Structure formats: structure tokens, C-alpha cells
Amino acid sequence: MSELVQKLFSESDLTDIEFERLLSSDIFDVELRVVADGVRRLYYGVDVYVRGLIELSNYCRNDCFYCGIRRSNRELERYRLSREEILTCCGVGYELGYRTFVLQGGEDNFYNDDTICEIVATIRKLYSDCAITLSLGEKSYQSYKSFFDSGANRYLLRHETADAEHYVKLHPAEMTIDNRKRCLFDLKQIGYQTGAGFMVGSPYQTVQNIISDLRFLQELQPAMIGIGPFIAHHQTPFQFFKNGDLKLTLRLISVLRLIFPYALIPATTALGTIDPYGRELGIAAGANVVMPNLSPVNVRKKYELYDNKICTGEEAAECRHCLEKRIASVGYKIVTDIGNVKEKIKK
Numbered sequence: 148m149s150e151l152v153q154k155l156f157s158e159s160d161l162t163d164i165e166f167e168r169l170l171s172s173d174i175f176d177v178e179l180r181v182v183a184d185g186v187r188r189l190y191y192g193v194d195v196y197v198r199g200l201i202e203l204s205n206y207c208r209n210d211c212f213y214c215g216i217r218r219s220n221r222e223l224e225r226y227r228l229s230r231e232e233i234l235t236c237c238g239v240g241y242e243l244g245y246r247t248f249v250l251q252g253g254e255d256n257f258y259n260d261d262t263i264c265e266i267v268a269t270i271r272k273l274y275s276d277c278a279i280t281l282s283l284g285e286k287s288y289q290s291y292k293s294f295f296d297s298g299a300n301r302y303l304l305r306h307e308t309a310d311a312e313h314y315v316k317l318h319p320a321e322m323t324i325d326n327r328k329r330c331l332f333d334l335k336q337i338g339y340q341t342g343a344g345f346m347v348g349s350p351y352q353t354v355q356n357i358i359s360d361l362r363f364l365q366e367l368q369p370a371m372i373g374i375g376p377f378i379a380h381h382q383t384p385f386q387f388f389k390n391g392d393l394k395l396t397l398r399l400i401s402v403l404r405l406i407f408p409y410a411l412i413p414a415t416t417a418l419g420t421i422d423p424y425g426r427e428l429g430i431a432a433g434a435n436v437v438m439p440n441l442s443p444v445n446v447r448k449k450y451e452l453y454d455n456k457i458c459t460g461e462e463a464a465e466c467r468h469c470l471e472k473r474i475a476s477v478g479y480k481i482v483t484d485i486g487n488v489k490e491k492i493k494k
């Protein structure tokens with residue numbers, strides 16, 4: 148094994164200069180993948196956890212430059228799921244073996260805290276053996292706490308980029324990296340299994356920016372880390388930027404597995420969009436989660452964060468079976484399990 152990969156494996160860390168070497172070349176990719184796969188097997192065996200994704204609204208008050216559902220996209224047909232539709236999605240998902248529901252949406256104030264709390268409490272009562280994950284953007288400490296007290300136990304909020312200068316190139320002035328980080332630390336303090344993450348190959352991103360992302364994750368110590376390639380959306384200011392790179396995304400999945408051996412790392416839909424086997428490759432590189440869609444088929448295409456998003460036409464059952472086959476084809480297994488994060492093994 149090369150000294151660099153050996154050091155990352157044994158110390159779960161490198162210097163900035165060493166990270167730069169590792170990330171800037173593909174010569175370590177094969178051994179990185181093999182070592183990362185060994186670590187994921189030590190923690191999770193060949194199990195792959197599934198999370199049923201329910202995209203409850205494509206309204207958003209924000210205007211992130213990279214996002215297809217940003218408020219300035221006037222072409223988009225907007226929708227919101229009703230409470231009953233959300234509960235129906237959970238029922239379908241439960242029958243299919245999902246034990247985590249992810250309620251995700253744009254920052255849509257139509258659902259006030261009381262509404263979210265009531266929906267969460269109902270899901271908690273109906274499906275007591277399931278995890279409830281929320282992904283509803285930046286909120287106050289009090290809002291996060293009230294959702295948690297109602298029964299939510301995980302929260303996903305990608306930080307997107309930890310570098311302040313890079314952050315302003317991706318977001319309008321009213322959004323700040325400080326507030327995003329504040330949200331993530333609040334979530335952890337409240338007791339959520341917290342998920343952060345970033346885009347790979349976003350406009351203006353440098354290797355130094357990626358190293359800042361790794362350093363921020365080391366500070367936060369999240370339970371879940373979601374990364375996916377940037378993919379341009381044709382109705383955004385970033386429509387002409389190049390998409391993120393498959394190889395670099397896979398390399399980073401392996402690097403994340405070695406820095407955070409216990410983490411829940413999804414092979415994202417964006418990865419499956421830039422390459423037909425992207426999700427399988429992501430699992431083989433160290434990821435251990437997939438997030439198939441449970442949203443009603445008639446709204447799927449409208450939740451278009453980026454162009455050509457896959458899996459927008461299939462019923463929930465088809466998605467589940469398709470993924471089961473795909474994951475099995477590379478030697479791993481989708482399991483019916485709540486899929487909590489594991490404790491770090493002491494070396």
C-alpha cells in the first residue's frame with residue numbers, strides 16, 4: 148500500500164499538502180477504493196441501507212445559483228404534497244421495507260412548525276420502528292428542537308461549501324455560511340443524527356475548497372455525509388458550467404470513508420445521473436446508503452434540482468426492486484433496517 152493511503156487508513160487524517168496530492172491525481176484511486184471498501188465492510192458488512200425520500204414541496208424562498216427549484220425559476224410548475232399524501236407515501240414505503248423516511252423540500256414557509264410537528268408526530272405514532280429524517284433547510288434552534296421533540300431523529304443539511312469566499316459565489320447575499328454552520332451545530336447539539344455534505348465540481352471550486360470541506364466535516368463530526376457531483380440545471384445562472392467529475396466524486400467517497408469510517412454515506416441520485424452505474428460505483432467506493440424516491444410519480448419531474456435527474460418515472464416499488472438488483476450486481480445487499488450510524492471502533 149502506498150504510504151499516503153496507509154497513513155489515511157491508520158490515522159484517518161492527512162496534512163493539507165497530502166490531501167492535495169491524493170485528490171489531484173487518479174493514481175491512488177484503485178487502492179483507495181479497496182481500502183475504503185475493507186473499512187466499510189468492517190463497520191457495515193455488505194449491508195446497504197435504504198431511505199425512502201418524500202419530496203414534499205418544490206417551493207423555495209431561497210435562490211441558490213445552482214438549484215433548479217430556486218425561487219427565480221419562473222418556468223417551474225410548483226407543487227406541495229398534502230399531509231395525507233405524505234402519510235400515503237410512508238405507508239407505501241413501509242410495506243416495501245423502508246424503515247427511514249426522509250421528508251425533504253425547499254424552504255417553504257407554507258408548512259409552519261406546527262404543521263411539520265403534527266406530521267412528524269403522526270408518522271412517529273404510526274411507524275414507531277422507523278427513523279424520521281428531515282431535510283427542510285435552515286431553521287431556528289427552536290424550530291429544530293420542536294421537530295426533534297415531536298419525533299424526528301435525523302436531519303440532512305448539506306453545507307455545500309465550507310469556504311466563505313466560495314460560498315458567496317454559489318449563493319445570494321442573504322445566505323451565509325455562518326448561518327448554515329450554526330444550523331448544523333444546533334442540530335447536533337439537540338441530538339439529531341446530523342448529515343452535512345457538499346457538491347463536487349461546483350462552479351469556482353478549488354482543491355483547497357474541498358480540503359476546507361473535509362476540515363469542516365472533521366470539526367462537525369456528522370453521522371451522515373452526502374456528496375454528489377454538481378450537475379447544471381438549464382434554468383439557473385450556472386446553466387453553462389461543466390458538471391462535476393465522476394472519478395473525483397468516487398475518490399472523495401473513499402477518502403470520506405477513511406476519515407469517517409463509521410459514517411453513513413449515500414451513493415446519491417446525482418451520481419447515478421452522471422453515470423448509468425454511478426450508484427453501484429459509489430457503493431463499491433465506500434458508500435453504504437441509497438435514497439430511492441417515494442414521492443408520487445406525478446410530482447417527481449417537478450422536483451428537478453438539476454437536469455436529467457434519474458428515477459422520475461417509476462413507481463416506488465419499481466425503484467426499490469431496480470435498486471435491489473443494481474446493488475446485488477456489485478456484491479452488496481439492501482436490508483430492511485432502521486440503519487442507524489455505528490459507533491467508532493477504537494483502534
Ligand code: SF4
Pocket residue numbers: 207208209210211214215216217218252253254284
Ligand atoms: S438548494 Fe435548497 S435552499 Fe437553495 S434554492 Fe434549492 S431547495 Fe432552496
